Amino acid sequence: MDSDDDMHDANDVESMDEDFYSGEADDYYNSDNADVDDYEFVEDADADSDVFTARRHQQNYIILKEEDIRQRQENDITGVAGVLSIPRDAAITLLRHYNWSVSKVHDAWFSDEDRVRKAVGLLAKPVVEHPNLREFTCGICFESHQRDKIMSVACGHPFCITCWAGYISTSIIDGPGCLTLRCPDPSCGAAVGQDMINLLARKEEKAKYSQYLLRSYIEDNRKTKWCPAPGCEYAVEFAAGSEGYDVSCLCSFNFCWNCTEEAHRPVDCGTVGRWIMKNSAESENMNWILANSKPCPKCKRPIEKNQGCMHMTCTPPCKFEFCWLCLGAWTDHGERTGGFYACNRYEAAKQEGAYDEAERRREMAKNSLERYTHYYERWASNQSSRQKALADLHQMQTVHLDILSDAQCQPESQLKFIIEAWQQIVECRRVLKWTYAYGYYLAEYEHAKKQFFEYLQGEAESGLERLHQCAEKELHQFLDDESPSSNFNDFRTKLAGLTSVTRNYFENLVRALENGLSDVESHGGCSRAASSKNGGSSKASRGGGRGKGIASTRAGCSRTDDASHWSCDQCTYANARSATTCKMCQHRR
Amino acid sequence: MTSSSATSRKALSKIASNRLQKELVEWQVNPPVGFKHKVTDNLQRWVIEVNGAPGTLYANETYQLQVDFPEHYPMEAPQVIFLPPAPLHPHIYSNGHICLDILYDSWSPAMTVSSVCISILSMLSSSTVKQRPEDNDRYVKNCRNGRSPKETRWWFHDDKV
Numbered sequence: 184m185d186s187d188d189d190m191h192d193a194n195d196v197e198s199m200d201e202d203f204y205s206g207e208a209d210d211y212y213n214s215d216n217a218d219v220d221d222y223e224f225v226e227d228a229d230a231d232s233d234v235f236t237a238r239r240h241q242q243n244y245i246i247l248k249e250e251d252i253r254q255r256q257e258n259d260i261t262g263v264a265g266v267l268s269i270p271r272d273a274a275i276t277l278l279r280h281y282n283w284s285v286s287k288v289h290d291a292w293f294s295d296e297d298r299v300r301k302a303v304g305l306l307a308k309p310v311v312e313h314p315n316l317r318e319f320t321c322g323i324c325f326e327s328h329q330r331d332k333i334m335s336v337a338c339g340h341p342f343c344i345t346c347w348a349g350y351i352s353t354s355i356i357d358g359p360g361c362l363t364l365r366c367p368d369p370s371c372g373a374a375v376g377q378d379m380i381n382l383l384a385r386k387e388e389k390a391k392y393s394q395y396l397l398r399s400y401i402e403d404n405r406k407t408k409w410c411p412a413p414g415c416e417y418a419v420e421f422a423a424g425s426e427g428y429d430v431s432c433l434c435s436f437n438f439c440w441n442c443t444e445e446a447h448r449p450v451d452c453g454t455v456g457r458w459i460m461k462n463s464a465e466s467e468n469m470n471w472i473l474a475n476s477k478p479c480p481k482c483k484r485p486i487e488k489n490q491g492c493m494h495m496t497c498t499p500p501c502k503f504e505f506c507w508l509c510l511g512a513w514t515d516h517g518e519r520t521g522g523f524y525a526c527n528r529y530e531a532a533k534q535e536g537a538y539d540e541a542e543r544r545r546e547m548a549k550n551s552l553e554r555y556t557h558y559y560e561r562w563a564s565n566q567s568s569r570q571k572a573l574a575d576l577h578q579m580q581t582v583h584l585d586i587l588s589d590a591q592c593q594p595e596s597q598l599k600f601i602i603e604a605w606q607q608i609v610e611c612r613r614v615l616k617w618t619y620a621y622g623y624y625l626a627e628y629e630h631a632k633k634q635f636f637e638y639l640q641g642e643a644e645s646g647l648e649r650l651h652q653c654a655e656k657e658l659h660q661f662l663d664d665e666s667p668s669s670n671f672n673d674f675r676t677k678l679a680g681l682t683s684v685t686r687n688y689f690e691n692l693v694r695a696l697e698n699g700l701s702d703v704e705s706h707g708g709c710s711r712a713a714s715s716k717n718g719g720s721s722k723a724s725r726g727g728g729r730g731k732g733i734a735s736t737r738a739g740c741s742r743t744d745d746a747s748h749w750s751c752d753q754c755t756y757a758n759a760r761s762a763t764t765c766k767m768c769q770h771r772r
Numbered sequence: 773m774t775s776s777s778a779t780s781r782k783a784l785s786k787i788a789s790n791r792l793q794k795e796l797v798e799w800q801v802n803p804p805v806g807f808k809h810k811v812t813d814n815l816q817r818w819v820i821e822v823n824g825a826p827g828t829l830y831a832n833e834t835y836q837l838q839v840d841f842p843e844h845y846p847m848e849a850p851q852v853i854f855l856p857p858a859p860l861h862p863h864i865y866s867n868g869h870i871c872l873d874i875l876y877d878s879w880s881p882a883m884t885v886s887s888v889c890i891s892i893l894s895m896l897s898s899s900t901v902k903q904r905p906e907d908n909d910r911y912v913k914n915c916r917n918g919r920s921p922k923e924t925r926w927w928f929h930d931d932k933v
Contacts (some may be wrong), residue, residue, distance in 0.1 A: 322882045325791060325798075326794075349844070369874070369878075369882055369883055411826045
C-alpha cells in the first residue's frame with residue numbers, strides 16, 4: 184500500500200525513526216515511569232536525560248539479509264553437529280525439529296538421547312539387517328535389484344535408487360513437508376536427511392529443498408520473522424523481552440514485530456487486527472448494501488435508489504419493473520391498489536408486521552455504518568496525507584533544499600530543520616491515523632475518556648496542522664526570494680520550535696493512549712473536570728491557543744503546579760521554573 | 773464419478789503399470805481376508821468387494837470399493853471411495869468419500885492396495901455406531917460436480933474409529 188512511496192525514501196525514513204522517539208527529554212522505550220509523568224514530564228526531564236541518552240541507540244532487533252541467514256544457520260548446524268558428535272544432516276534434522284533452538288536441542292539431547300532419537304527418527308542402528316544378500320526386493324516397485332542399486336537410510340529398509348528418487352521428488356514438489364521426510368516404510372520413522380536428498384534429487388529439487396530449509400530457519404524460529412513488505416527478502420531477529428514492537432526494515436518498511444502489520448503505535452495489535460479486518464471485510468459493504476439498497480425482486484441484484492419515484496426498472500438484461508416500496512411487480516400497481524404513487528400494499532404489509540424486521544435491520548445497519556464511516560474517512564485521509572507528506576519530504580530533499588540553499592545563502596547542513604519538520608509530519612500523520620482506529624473502539628460508555636481522547640486528538644490535529652501549514656506554505660515564499668530574506672532566521676526558529684513541540688505532544692499522546700488514558704481514572708474528579716471543561720472549550724481553544732502542550736493543559740487542573748512552571752511565549756511549552764530558556768525552542772524567558 | 777474426471781486422468785506410467793501387475797499377482801495368490809477383487813481388464817480402476825467382519829456392526833454386509841490409480845502410482849496415493857450405497861460410518865460420507873489419513877497425507881509408496889483394504893476394514897470394524905459424519909451434508913454439497921476426495925483438505929481429528 185505505502186511501500187511504493189516508501190521505497191525511494193529508504194534512508195530518510197530510517198534515519199528518522201532512529202532518533203524519533205528518543206528525544207532528550209523522554210525515552211520511547213521507557214514506559215515504566217510513564218504513567219506517573221505522562222503529562223507532567225517536564226520536571227523529570229533534566230534528571231532523566233542522561234540515562235535516556237545512553238539508551239537511545241539501543242536497538243532490540245537485527246535485520247538479516249540472505250547471506251546473514253545462511254551464515255547463522257550454518258553456524259548453528261556445525262555447532263550442534265560438533266557438540267553432539269553427530270553428522271551434519273542429523274544436526275539439521277534435530278535443529279528443525281526443535282525449531283532451530285540450539286539450547287532446546289542441547290537440553291533435550293542431553294536429558295534423554297534415546298527419546299530424542301526416536302522422536303526425530305535418528306536411529307542409532309538399523310532395524311533390518313541382511314548383510315549377505317546380493318539381491319534385494321525394492322519395497323516400492325517390488326522388483327529385484329542388485330545390491331548396488333539399492334539404498335536405505337539408517338533403518339535399512341531397502342528401496343531402489345529409482346524409487347528413492349521418485350519418492351524424494353514427489354515430496355519436494357509437495358512443499359516444505361519434505362524437510363521432515365521419513366523412510367517410505369509405513370511402520371518406520373527413520374529420518375531422510377539432506378545427504379540423501381543431495382545424492383538423489385535433481386538440481387532444481389535440491390535448490391528448492393535448500394530454499395525450504397532457509398525459510399524454515401526463519402519461519403520456525405520464534406525469534407525471527409520475514410519482513411512482511413511485498414518483495415522484501417530481509418528477515419528480522421527480535422530480542423525477546425524487549426519493549427516496543429516497532430521494527431524498521433532496511434527496505435524502509437516499518438512494521439510491528441508482534442502482529443506484522445504496519446507500525447501502529449499507539450494502538451494495540453488486537454485493535455489493529457480488528458480494524459484491518461473491518462476495513463477489508465465485505466461486511467461493511469454488506470451493511471451499506473443492506474442500508475441503502477434492496478435486491479431486485481427478480482434477478483436479486485442489489486439496487487440503489489438515489490431519488491425519484493417508486494417505479495423502478497432494473498438494469499438490462501433484467502429490466503424488471505417493480506415498486507420500490509413493496510417490491511411487487513409494477514404491473515400490479517394501478518387503480519386497484521390505490522394508484523401508482525400511493526402503494527397501499529406497503530402500508531398494509533407494514534401494519535401486519537411483514538416488513539418490520541427487514542426495515543429495522545436496515546435502520547440499524549445505517550447507524551453503525553455512519554459511525555464507522557466517520558472514523559474510516561479520517562483514518563484514510565490521514566493515511567493519504569501521510570503519503571503526500573512522504574512525497575513532499577522526498578521533493579524537499581531532492582529539489583527544494585537545493586533551491587533554498589541558493590536563495591537564502593545557507594549551507595544545506597543549516598537547513599536540516601526543514602527535513603526534520605517533514606519527517607515529524609510523516610510520523611505524526613501515521614500516529615494520527617491510528618488514533619481514529621483507537622477512537623472507533625473506545626467504549627461509548629466511557630464518557631470521560633472519550634471526551635478527553637477527543638480533546639487530545641483535536642489538539643493533535645490542530646497542532647500538526649499548524650506545523651504542516653508552516654512547513655508547506657510559509658516555506659514557499661523563501662524559495663522565490665531573489666536575495667536572502669531577513670525573516671528566514673525567524674522562520675527557522677518558528678519551524679524548529681513547532682517541530683519540537685509537536686514531537687513532544689505526539690510522544691505524550693502515544694504514551695497516554697498506550698496507557699489506555701489511565702489518567703482519566705486515576706486522577707478521578709479532577710481530570711474529569713479538566714477534561715470535560717477542555718472538551719467543551721476545545722473548539723474555541725483550537726482557534727486561539729492552538730497546539731498547546733498537554734502539560735500546560737493539565738496545569739489547569741492542578742493549580743499548585745502553576746507556580747513551578749512557566750509557559751513559553753513562542754511555543755507555549757510549559758518549562759520548569761528554574762529554566763531560563765525554553766526547553767523546546769530555546770526561546771529566552 | 774463423472775466421465776470428465778475419468779477421461780482427464782492420465783494413463784498409468786510404466787512404473788505404475790509394472791507395480792500394479794505385481795500387486796495383482798500377489799493379490800491373486802494371497803488376497804486379504806474379507807475382500808474380493810472383481811476382475812476386469814482395466815488395471816487403472818479396481819473394484820473390490822468388502823465383507824463386513826463377523827462380530828462387528830457391519831457383519832453380513834457387503835460394500836464395494838472403487839480404487840483409481842494415478843499416473844504416478846505409487847508415488848501418489850490411489851483414490852479410494854465406496855460405491856453407493858456407502859456404509860454408515862462416522863468417517864464415511866454418503867457420497868462414498870472416506871476420511872482416512874493414509875489415503876491422503878500419510879500415504880507412502882510402500883503401501884499397497886492390500887494394506888489399504890486392511891486399514892479400511894479395520895476402520896469399519898472398530899466403529900461403535902452406524903452414523904454419517906457430522907458435516908456430511910455440507911461436505912457432500914461441496915463435492916458436487918464429481919470432485920475427487922484427493923482435492924479435499926482433510927482434517928484427521930479422530931484416530932479412535
